[in-house]
Amino acid sequence: MTSFFGDIPQIRYEGPETDNEFAFRHYNPDEMVAGRRMEDHLRLAVAYWHSFAWEGGDPFGGRTFDRPWFGDGMELARLKADVAFEMFRLLGQPYFCFHDADVRPEGQSFAENLRNLEEITDYFAAKMETTGTQLLWGTANLFSHRRFMSGAATNPDPEVFAWSAATIKACMDATHKLGGANYVLWGGREGYETLLNTDLGREADQAAAMLSKVIDYKHKIGFKGTILIEPKPQEPTKHQYDFDVATVYGFLKRYGLENEVKVNIEQGHAILAGHSFEHELALAASLGILGSIDINRNDYQSGWDTDQFPNNVPEVALAYYEILKSGGFTTGGTNFDAKLRRQSLDPEDLILAHVGGMDVCARGLKAAAALLEDGRLEKMRAERYAGWETDAGKKIKGASLAELSDMVLSSDLRPEPKSGRQERLENLVNAVIEKA
Template sequence: MSIFNAISPATYQGPDSTDPLAFHHYNPDEMVMGKSLKDHLRFAVAYWHSFAWEGGDPFGGRTFDRPWYPQDSMENAKLKADNAFEMFRILGVPYFCWHDVDLRPEQGSFADNASTLDEITDYIAPKMEETGIGLLWGTANMFTDRRYMSGAATNPDPDVFAFAAATVKSCMDATLKLGGQNYVLWGGREGYETLLNTDLGQEQDHLARFLSMVVDYKHKIGFKGQILVEPKPQEPSKHQYDFDVATCIGFLRKYGLENEVKLNIEQGHAILAGHSFEHELALATSEGMLGSIDMNRNDYQSGWDTDQFPNNVPEVALAYYYILKAGGFTSGGTNFDAKLRRQSLDAEDLIAAHVGAMDVCARGLKAAAAMLEGGELDAALSDRYAGWESDTAQAMLTSDLDSIAQRVIDEDIRPEPKSGRQERLENIVNRYV
């Protein structure tokens, strides 16, 4: 049974179209900076929010009514997969992403979970072959089940650590089997609620050891994809060890993992950490650590991760500006880690949400490319730091305080402030978006 039977494939109809299920700005074959929009954006659908999430919130139960509910049998798991691939076909997306529990019913026993994951990936593999739809990344859900209430890799119970390690192994095997281009770990509960029952040092050492074993296993099985970790602040744990991009980079460098692991960065998580999305992307790209992105948005009036579909072109344009400036995605892409509002009940709502989000991303990326090609922002940046190109300025970076102080005295240096011209730069951005 398909919930999408009456919906035709989304097509590009241009900005003058009023069809709510058509693309107005995303033409997958449109060439931008020598590459098609499809290849630039590398869109992926999140299996969890689109098919596994039932519409609940902290104050109410499920509102959606899908034919694959309850999600407790392999029969319904296969029906869910049938509907998922029908939606992928309608949208024309090249990729999807999953957690293990999105694909299969929870069995309780690790052996049973591994068996059903193997069974459902056997069912999905021919669909991928037939449609040409690829797996951007797989991951393990190590936060929903009560066994993970005190973390997975950082849990004080070694049996939970073992169960989590076995689960990740099975998910990496499944990701390899389906030709995944990345494998993601995000620590939904890798943090703590109170220091009174927490050994910070031991927990972070265990987290690093866990991640090192993941890297070792990647090489053992010949997985050529990228290992990614996802910065995630203060939700649901009060203090999380992967708070933001800077924290993750510091952690990876401390434990010697910076050459093996990159970052999957989410817009909503950036906001929760008190940053902008473009800040997190600019920092990651400056350190060579960008892997992939989760595209969504938060409600700025809410203090939690609302995972809404993107609708703000200026924000999206600045995000892609830094991605394009760094050369664009390699194995990564744009995963819509976004969900419908719980009042949006219809199958058409799911299509419309993705179509609109893909249009927003296309508009943003095209604006970002135009800003790069225009060169005004780069020129202003170069001009602001031009003083550092002189031999004297460069010599100062290898000098010492005594000699610098003497030069200031000898040359009677009296610096005058120079304008940062922020408003002019913001006006340049606004011309493009």
Template sequence: MTDFFKSIQPIKYEGPESTNEFSFRHYDPDEVLLGKRMEEHLRFAVAYWHSFAWQGGDPFGGQTFERPWYADTMEGAKLKADAAFELFDILGTPFYAFHDLDARPEGATFAESKRNLEEIVDYLGNKQASHKAKLLWGTANMFTHRRWMSGAATNPDPEVYAYAAATVKSCLDATLKLGGQNYVLWGGREGYETLLNTDLKRERAHAGRFLQQVVDYAHKIGFKGSILIEPKPQEPSKHQYDYDVATVYGFLKDFGLEKEVKVNIEQGHAILAGHSFEHEIATAAALGIFGSIDMNRNDYQSGWDTDQFPNNHAEKALAFYEILRAGGYTTGGTNFDAKVRRQSLDAEDLVLAHVGGMDTCARALRAAAYMFEDGPLEAARNARYAGWDREGAKAMLAQPLEVIAQAVEDNNINPKPRSGRQERLENLWNHYI
């Protein structure tokens, strides 16, 4: 045990009228929606990196947080794990997620880093055996160290590619050992800053081959979870090859991986790509590659990826509605890829940030579930496309262009526009929110 959260008791559901800030007002894990417990719908996970590895720095200033586990040693790593599972217990979250670098100290060599990871994985495994929280997904940090400054799988140096392969292998092994339900690849530096020194075609080919090798190895070791790519358009690279969901799908198709790999979609990344969160989720579902989400928000005045905790349930309800339409999560979940502000120094701040985020998601899910169950939006959507249910309309899709054109002339087809009823549907949506 640590002393970091010593005065904070486990958070309980007390209902929307509660004045106790250390309570859930909306997240009731046992509430049943659409035949499933709220906890099973949301599958919350705490992100190891923002909650326990980030020290409060930003582009203009360094560390602001003082945590007892910040020593870059195995003792510090184990203390960090102790504190992490204390937070998981306080929140009652069923899952967590981590990068290798979050959980273990960097070694002087790859072999030393691997030994450190294996040791901390054993420690985390013992923690999982005696606590509720289990691993939602593991991943490798291949963007922080200077070796990754020009990318990992897309690096011009083949030795860096080899190091990346060894790193992912070790992290897949760790994820399998801990019973992780997914493995995520986020190519933070898989992109370019200028085309003046970039062979884009070669780099993209190397990224595709790397992912094929990862998938092959996952099959070889019997990993049954999902392999996920996390799209992001930029930052820190000027352009990243996994720009958005549609770009990732084209990439997967090109390398024959569209049946093997899904996506982990982040709210902040969707916004940076010029999309809404719900658009990216709906696109992934339509393409058959929806896997999981990173839940956060951006500061829309800042214009970059600020990774703040969600606090707008109306905004998030649109996202959860699309998740429900997609059939909900299978191996995925709602991972809080969010961090407290660098001025929020106390343990209480870290707890309450998650409490607020969990309550926001619960309100969003409840509104989305009520509307999905009642069905008015789906009825309106189906009515709008009802013409396509007629046999003649279906047959038209199989006909050549000239046959369709002749039918227009022969039957004097002159369609009249019909209202999309957007404002009526927005009013309907607001009624449920």
């Protein structure tokens, strides 16, 4: 145990009536929801980078947090891990996620980076054995260092491509060794600032070449997890190539990789792309590429990715509705890719942010399950498209353009519009959520 969290107690479920802020009001890991334990549905994970590596800076100001593990060297990296796993224990968190740069100090060479990562991987393995916390996914940081200013896989310099590939291999090896359920590729700077110096076709081919190498290596080492791409539309680049789910799927189809890769969808990224979270989830499910999620929100008065903990139960309920409707998570889960506000300095803030987020996810999951069990939403959806299931509807679908023209002329069709009943559906959703 460490002293960072002081005398904060183990966080336990006490129910909705409790006044204890260091207790769960809704997250009960053993509660059965739609046939599964709540913990097994949600598969909650802590983001190592935001919780332990982020220093509280923003574009206009530097570090505000004062953490005893900030600095270089493996001793401080081990201290950071000690604190992280202490927090996982306090919260009962089943999973965590990390980038290589979050967990090991930056060395003077790639070889030193690799040694540092391998050493901390072994340290993690021992702690995971003791705590039971598992790895939801690992990934490589290919965006923070200045060498990645023009991208990683899409960089115009082949030496940066090679360095990036070696880094991905190292992170895949670490993820595999730790029994990770997934491996994520997030192209933080895979995009362009101006078309004046960009070859779009070449950069797409480079991105596909890197992804193909990742898939080949996955099979070579026998990694059974899922390869995930995380879409994001912008920030920091003017335009990123993994803009949204539809763009990622088009890329995968173009290069014949759609059966090898799924998506890790972030709520904040969906909003930046001009979509709702549930839209991106529903689209991914319909395309067969829904893998995992990052659960965080943006400030709707800001135009950038603020990475705040979820606090809106109806929003979360609609997200989990799409996930449950598609069959629920397999290798994926719910990663809190969220960070404290830079004024929230205390260790207690870090614990309570996760407690609140876990309770919101629990309430959202239960509401989503109630909506599915209620059945009226899906019944009304089916009724809206019922005409396509009739003999006439099937005949229309199979007819040619000329045949349809003849059909309309000969029968003097006069279709009348039917209500979409949107407000009625919204009232239904709200009524079910209130009771859940």
